[in-house]
Amino acid sequence: MTAAEDVTVVPANEASWDDVAAVFGTTDYPGRCQCQRFKVAGWIWRDSTQEQRTAMLRAQTACGEPGAATSGLVAYVGGEPAGWVAVEPRIAYPKLRGTRVPWTGRSEDKDDDGVWAVTCFAVRKGFRGRGLTYPLARATIGFARERGARALEAYPMITQPGKEITWGELHVGARQVFADAGFEEVGHPTPRRVLMRIELSIVD
Known part of the structure; x- marks a missing residue:
């Protein structure tokens, strides 16, 4: 486990593209x-x-441009x-509109830019x-709130002891990571995925 004091998290536009x-590697x-x-x-x-x-990633991150929006x-x-x-x-994620993961069981406004x-x-x-x-998950909360978000969602994977998961599958994160950051499970759209959310207006 990486000691917390050894970790610094910054917006990508304050980092270099290198x-x-x-x-990401190659x-x-x-x-x-x-x-x-x-x-x-x-x-x-x-x-x-x-x-x-x-x-696309290079344009979205706006590395070296602290005043710009970043991804x-x-x-x-x-x-x-x-x-x-x-x-x-x-x-900002067009393909989220077409997947059932964020929307199953909810009448959420897909165009709500506050989420x-x-x-x-x-x-x-x-x-x-x-x-x-x-x-990293904890850092997303303050980052989003400071930029006007009123809620933050994630679509992580459920991990089970003894079952191997490839890195590609886990790119969305694990449920425990978001639970540790204070997100709550608000949906279970597929057997292996959950919808987790934190309301930023009530976070201290």
Whole structure:
């Protein structure tokens, strides 16, 4: 487990593009997807090219532009770029509109820009298995609230002891990570996924 005092989390626009690129790497799921699963046109993110997805992420993060809007947070461990979490207004993710996960059993307004969403984690090789998604999830709360969000949602996966989960499957995060941050389960749209939410107006 990474000691909390060794972890610093900053908005991606306060980080360098080289640091973000180092987190995503180039070889496995995060490096291929570039956090574009819910954004790219087409049936699946692989309908786009690697170059297109990388260019999209670079534009969305606005690295090195502290005054600009950005699409996520970067975690540093001992000064080294180590993790990423995507957090933006829910309407920034077009493909969330077409999936049942956020909407099953709810009459939620899909165009409500006051609701933000946490959609993706990426942890750099060499830093995985150290609990880095916990401080990243906690950091999304203040980040979203400071930018006017009144609620924050996540769509994590249920993990079970003894059952192996590939990193690609767990890019949305684990239920326990969000529960630890104070999110509450408000829906269970599929056997393996839950909808979790925190109302920011009542968070101290």
